[in-house]
Amino acid sequence: MTHWWRATWAMASLSICEIGRQKTWIVLLAVIAVMLVALASLQAVDASAQLKLSVVTISGSINFISTLFAILLVAATITRDREQLVSLTLFPKPLPMSAYVCGRWLGVQIAIAIGVLILNTLGTLVVHLTADHAIPEMRTVHKPVDWQRVDIFGETSPLDTKRVTLTGTKKGGAIRWDLAKLPTNQGDLVLLLKGRLRAIDPAHYQSHIAVSARPSESAQQTLLVCSDESPYGSFRPDGKPVESGATMKDKGDNHVDLNQDYMRFRLAQELISPEGTCIITVTRNDINSSLSFKKFDSCLIALSGGGFFTNMQRGGCVVLAQVGYLTAIALLCACFSNIGVTLLAGLTAFFGALTLSYIQDMTGSGKLPNFLVRFLELMQFIIPDFNRYGVEGTLAGGQAVGWPIVMDAWFYYGTFSLSFLLIAWFVMLRREL
Amino acid sequence: MAQAAVIQIKGLSKTYADFWGRARVEALKPLDLEIQEGEIFGLLGPNGSGKTTTIKLLLGLLNATNGDAFMFGQDPGNQDAKRRVGYLPEETYLYKFLNAEETLSFYGKLFGLDKTTLDTRIDALIKQVGLDHARKRRLGEYSKGMARRLGLAQALINDPDLVILDEPTSGLDPIGTAEVKDLIVDLKQRGKTVLLCSHLLADVEDVCDRLAILHNGQLKACGRVDELLMSEDRTVVEIKAGEESQLDAVKAAAGEALINVDHPRERLESYFRRIVAPQQDVTKQENEA
Numbered sequence: 267m268t269h270w271w272r273a274t275w276a277m278a279s280l281s282i283c284e285i286g287r288q289k290t291w292i293v294l295l296a297v298i299a300v301m302l303v304a305l306a307s308l309q310a311v312d313a314s315a316q317l318k319l320s321v322v323t324i325s326g327s328i329n330f331i332s333t334l335f336a337i338l339l340v341a342a343t344i345t346r347d348r349e350q351l352v353s354l355t356l357f358p359k360p361l362p363m364s365a366y367v368c369g370r371w372l373g374v375q376i377a378i379a380i381g382v383l384i385l386n387t388l389g390t391l392v393v394h395l396t397a398d399h400a401i402p403e404m405r406t407v408h409k410p411v412d413w414q415r416v417d418i419f420g421e422t423s424p425l426d427t428k429r430v431t432l433t434g435t436k437k438g439g440a441i442r443w444d445l446a447k448l449p450t451n452q453g454d455l456v457l458l459l460k461g462r463l464r465a466i467d468p469a470h471y472q473s474h475i476a477v478s479a480r481p482s483e484s485a486q487q488t489l490l491v492c493s494d495e496s497p498y499g500s501f502r503p504d505g506k507p508v509e510s511g512a513t514m515k516d517k518g519d520n521h522v523d524l525n526q527d528y529m530r531f532r533l534a535q536e537l538i539s540p541e542g543t544c545i546i547t548v549t550r551n552d553i554n555s556s557l558s559f560k561k562f563d564s565c566l567i568a569l570s571g572g573g574f575f576t577n578m579q580r581g582g583c584v585v586l587a588q589v590g591y592l593t594a595i596a597l598l599c600a601c602f603s604n605i606g607v608t609l610l611a612g613l614t615a616f617f618g619a620l621t622l623s624y625i626q627d628m629t630g631s632g633k634l635p636n637f638l639v640r641f642l643e644l645m646q647f648i649i650p651d652f653n654r655y656g657v658e659g660t661l662a663g664g665q666a667v668g669w670p671i672v673m674d675a676w677f678y679y680g681t682f683s684l685s686f687l688l689i690a691w692f693v694m695l696r697r698e699l
Numbered sequence: 700m701a702q703a704a705v706i707q708i709k710g711l712s713k714t715y716a717d718f719w720g721r722a723r724v725e726a727l728k729p730l731d732l733e734i735q736e737g738e739i740f741g742l743l744g745p746n747g748s749g750k751t752t753t754i755k756l757l758l759g760l761l762n763a764t765n766g767d768a769f770m771f772g773q774d775p776g777n778q779d780a781k782r783r784v785g786y787l788p789e790e791t792y793l794y795k796f797l798n799a800e801e802t803l804s805f806y807g808k809l810f811g812l813d814k815t816t817l818d819t820r821i822d823a824l825i826k827q828v829g830l831d832h833a834r835k836r837r838l839g840e841y842s843k844g845m846a847r848r849l850g851l852a853q854a855l856i857n858d859p860d861l862v863i864l865d866e867p868t869s870g871l872d873p874i875g876t877a878e879v880k881d882l883i884v885d886l887k888q889r890g891k892t893v894l895l896c897s898h899l900l901a902d903v904e905d906v907c908d909r910l911a912i913l914h915n916g917q918l919k920a921c922g923r924v925d926e927l928l929m930s931e932d933r934t935v936v937e938i939k940a941g942e943e944s945q946l947d948a949v950k951a952a953a954g955e956a957l958i959n960v961d962h963p964r965e966r967l968e969s970y971f972r973r974i975v976a977p978q979q980d981v982t983k984q985e986n987e988a
Contacts, residue, residue: 269811287796350792353792359809698762699755
């Protein structure tokens with residue numbers, strides 16, 4: 267096993283050296299230059315939109331460039347081993363085929379990781395400069411474990427749906443969310459709240475609600491007041507401050523920015539039980555509009571999610587998981603084909619993974635012939651979804667990219683990568699030189 | 700005491716097939732061969748005779764159609780057997796972005812050599828193949844001969860018990876060729892086994908103990924070089940120049956059996972070495988100074 271690791275590391279080091287000496291860093295510099303020029307020309311309606319745009323553009327371009335680079339590097343390095351017959355010198359040595367395949371894959375991964383690290387660092391710097399030194403605040407969220415409907419008499423009834431709408435001609439209908447396992451040692455927490463609003467009268471595009479909290483079922487409810495940092499909710503439509511409760515705006519499913527789309531309330535330490543439980547109740551006080559909430563997205567507890575730079579790097583780890591898949595598929599093609607076919611296959615896999623959700627929509631539309639539907643369904647077994655984690659959107663929305671997301675991404679894309687690496691190993695074993 | 704067989708080949712054959720698995724070329728017809736420990740064995744034959752195919756089969760780079768091949772009693776491709784083998788392919792296929800030191804270091808690592816051993820061997824081998832002045836230059840800047848020398852060094856990085864050299868002198872100048880031959884003899888003196896594959900008859904004749912001749916994938920001859928090359932129907936008598944009376948006596952005694960009387964000729968290679976080598980030594984000393 268020690269020899270296997272040594273051989274793998276020797277191949278990985280060789281790949282890194284090869285990539286470095288191909289002067290790919292020149293292309294990297296060109297990419298950075300283009301990114302800077304593109305960012306300078308971006309226009310947004312206000313500073314916060316400009317910040318979001320910058321984050322999306324930077325992280326999006328880093329993802330795009332990294333994945334394309336992976337295909338290019340694998341195609342350039344592995345096919346050369348065969349076409350320039352270096353493999354004739356390589357394989358008479360005690361180099362296990364699995365060590366060769368894994369070493370090449372690892373080398374490309376490390377090279378790309380170094381590139382992503384540099385690009386992310388520069389990206390953070392650019393965001394810092396273009397956003398007038400305002401690095402976005404990153405948060406991780408704690409979701410409720412359960413929710414119930416509360417009628418105007420205070421009676422609760424369980425809800426088995428993931429969305430509920432409060433409507434009717436009487437005030438007082440409410441929703442309560444049960445939160446558990448909240449941190450009890452971090453002092454006051456921040457409650458985030460949003461909902462979809464529908465009004466018959468366009469004048470009622472804002473709706474008054476009351477938000478209260480209590481540590482347990484038996485405790486007294488405390489009315490929460492919108493905090494000063496809340497992007498909205500503190501003022502009535504006429505511009506006067508809300509004396510109690512908050513003024514809600516329509517924020518639908520597409521509004522996921524933790525900094526912009528959620529009202530904020532300070533959740534005092536005493537409103538959380540020593541066991542970490544808390545009950546949040548939102549009462550509808552305006553009969554002119556209906557309110558719609560989602561079980562896991564409307565009521566959240568915001569916790570600090572670390573710095574922007576750290577989150578960019580964790581986002582980079584998710585990108586690396588995607589790169590790993592593309593590296594593996596390009597490596598497989600490079601084992602038995604030339605550079606052109608490898609590039610073509612890698613790009614097909616890349617764009618297939620980017621558009622998988624659209625492919626899924628097409629197969630479900632019923633407009634395609636059966637054989638094509640079957641074919642597209644089969645494709646989904648070999649192509650993962652590159653939009654599954656939406657790192658750019660998450661970062662732009664001020665939401666932290668946590669280690670669980672990174673691990674999940676590595677498990678998801680890693681399964682695909684491992685499958686293709688195994689096939690590549692098998693192909694190489696069977697291949698004659 | 701009987702010598703151990705380092706290489707054993709029993710009925711080994713190779714037929715190249717097309718995409719559909721149909722037999723296309725019979726590159727090697729059933730071959731039986733044994734190479735003993737400590738000998739220099741030459742594999743001779745014209746282009747396309749099956750020499751390289753035999754070597755690739757031995758190293759596990761090709762799959763045999765029929766028969767068996769063993770190195771140190773192990774199957775082709777066995778990792779333990781590969782640790783004891785050094786191989787120089789017919790052309791120098793090395794990474795052009797590495798320099799000489801890095802190349803040897805990389806291949807040394809594949810053998811799991813520790814850093815101290817590796818550094819010592821790299822230094823010794825680079826000096827041995829005469830690339831000390833170009834050890835930091837990338838291979839992309841090497842001439843064919845220089846690359847060939849480095850190829851030879853990489854084949855010896857693991858101090859192998861069996862060295863397989865496929866056309867080792869291809870691309871080398873006469874001095875380089877002679878040095879390679881000296882190296883092969885030196886390997887034999889150190890108890891190594893050498894399988895030399897070439898179509899240059901002089902190379903094989905000069906250094907090999909035994910040889911096999913392949914033609915169209917078939918073994919045509921195999922045995923000790925002296926035995927194969929000895930003409931049993933002729934005898935050579937050598938007499939010092941100027942001893943005319945003795946020459947006349949021999950001529951008279953031979954009578955009609957005499958075929959030819961001539962001065963023996965020096966071989967071009969030794970003549971070339973005699974003329975060029977001293978000058979090269981002076982140039983080398985000047986460069987070092």
